[in-house]
Amino acid sequence: MMKLLPFILLLTFIASDRHVYGAGADSASGTLTSEGAALFQELGCSGCHMGPSALRAPRLEGLYGKPVSLQDGSTVIADERYIRESILLPNSRIVAEYEPEMPSFAGQVTEDDLIRLIAYIKSLADETHSQ
Numbered sequence: 732m733m734k735l736l737p738f739i740l741l742l743t744f745i746a747s748d749r750h751v752y753g754a755g756a757d758s759a760s761g762t763l764t765s766e767g768a769a770l771f772q773e774l775g776c777s778g779c780h781m782g783p784s785a786l787r788a789p790r791l792e793g794l795y796g797k798p799v800s801l802q803d804g805s806t807v808i809a810d811e812r813y814i815r816e817s818i819l820l821p822n823s824r825i826v827a828e829y830e831p832e833m834p835s836f837a838g839q840v841t842e843d844d845l846i847r848l849i850a851y852i853k854s855l856a857d858e859t860h861s862q
Contacts, residue, residue: 767851770844774836788833789826795856800827814849 771777779788789799794809802825807813816823818840821833840848 761854763847763850764854767847767849767854770840770847771851774840776848779833787829789829791852792855792858795853801825802827802829811849811853814852815845818845818848 780791795814797809798806799809799813800806807824813824817833819835819837821835822831825831
């Protein structure tokens with residue numbers, strides 16, 4: 732049993748390290764998604780991006796993986812990089828028909844927070860806009 736102890740400790744360390752950085756999260760349990768949803772509420776994102784308040788900001792339901800028309804006439808795909816940039820540098824690419832009102836969350840959210848928020852927004856990909 733004593734010979735197995737270092738191996739067990741190593742496996743425990745690897746599993747906990749993977750969970751902290753998101754790589755080993757159990758996708759079936761939706762841990763990252765549920766944590767991202769809670770953070771989305773906590774940061775006040777839902778106040779502008781969900782429900783009737785979405786008149787001020789683009790809805791996020793059904794967004795992930797879809798083309799987004801920007802004010803400069805270009806189009807971008809709403810992938811992880813675009814969502815990350817929109818959270819950290821929201822005025823770098825403004826969605827067409829919206830004003831640049833979103834605050835930057837640079838320095839306010841950690842890398843782990845970004846991973847959770849992106850997981851939550853990705854989970855909304857198959858949802859439709861409800862009025």
